[in-house]
Amino acid sequence: MSTLTDEEPGKDAVVTGDQAPAGEVDSARADSSGGESGAGGAGGLWPALGSRSLDRELAKPLPQQFPGWRAGSHRFDGPGGTLVHAAVRDVMASYLGGPDVANDHGAFPASHESDAIVAGTCRRLRALFGARDGCFVFGQGMTTLTTTFVRSLTSTLGARDELVITELDHEADRAPWQALAAARGLTVREAPMSPSGLLPAEAVLDRISARTKWVAVTAASNALGTVPDLAAIIKGAHRAGARVFVDAVQAVAHQCIDIAALGCDAFVTAAYKWYGPHCGVLWISDEIADGAHLPEQVPSAGTLPPGQLSLGTTNFEAVLGTGVAAELLTRWDRDGIAVAEQQLTAQLLAGLDTIPEVRVLGPGPSPVRSPVVTFQIRGLPAERAAALLGQRGISVWHGTFYAGSAMRAVSRDNPEAVRAGIAAYTTQADVQILVDAVAALAAGRWESP
Incomplete structure (x- = not known):
């Protein structure tokens, strides 16, 4: 998130992520492009260096596309973070070594380049994930973004409401929901796994009641490789009036994700699990984004999503690298x-x-x-x-x-x-x-x- 400066007294909301000014928010959610500068700076990295680097690297055998790969080294540590693709490294280094490192939403060219970085990455994420609407929020990682998102739901939940989590999920998709329940007096129901490590959809759906407000479930287990039937879980949850939050950190590198087809209400991932930098990505549907509110957020962030949920100044180099990683996945077979x-x-x-x-x-x-x-x-x-x-x-x-x-x-x-x-x-x-x-x-x- 950008913060307002003393030199910007006329603004009452900060435009963050793919958000447009208040009068343009609907079109921004639908498109998120915001334009990409061709002025030769960071925005120009997309059509210029980004494409050249990808073209050059994609012509190589897969292992050789990763500068961290070494003969005699056998890297099976990808579930905790993959090697970074060469094109991601090249673009991030070019941005950081160039003249256009600046904060966003300023009236000068270098700042426009930062706006273009965020807008360009949002557009590539929409293409990768099939996200036709909603908004993206960037952050340090999945844990940070999940905690922030869950905290933003506090005012929408009451003591009679229920949450569903699963035994399969990563702690970061369990602990924030459990903490919210403890703070608000909610009931948490846990869907059990089978002894073989599976999570049947019925195990989740059986925990959903008319009082269930949110179901938190993984798209792929980081620990066991289990892939639940997300479509069935989301369909059943919506039938009962519940919303679904999907942890897709482990899934994106290995599955083609289509948010529109799945119909989930919120979705989180992290680019360092799919050949990019350490950068978390949270997608929220328009309806959910409109109701999300962080009481701790600074007033200058405004009240519109995604600025309302974006904490601190954007890590533009990481967002840029995330966009290149997303482009990479769309161009691979x-x-x-x-x-x-x-x-x-x-x-x-x-x-x-x-x-x-x-x-x-x-x-x-x-x-x-x-x-x-x-x-x-x-x-x-x-x-x-x-x-x-x-x-x-x-x-x-x-x-x-x-x-x-x-x-x-x-x-x-x-x-x-x-x-x-x-x-x-x-x-x-x-x-x-x-x-x-x-x-x-x-x-x-x-x-x-």
């Missing part, structure tokens, strides 16, 4: 990459299945599963296993992945595990090296390099 990721996931699951000491947690091979594989090695703590694999250049995560309820649901007595994620830059050789290393660990044949 997403279907082809999804098939390749499914095949690599099946290869990993099949390989781990041949190791008697390994227990895989969560769903088995499936076309409706995210490429996240979580497992335990009998007799070897997860942290130790991850450290030993790291000695051989294999990057995996260990722990409960901020999804303790999900991990306890599938392994109550020992919820900690090792997590490996497949990304666009993962190869068959990477997967085989991981399987061989896990087999050596399990069999006690480990030799440190």
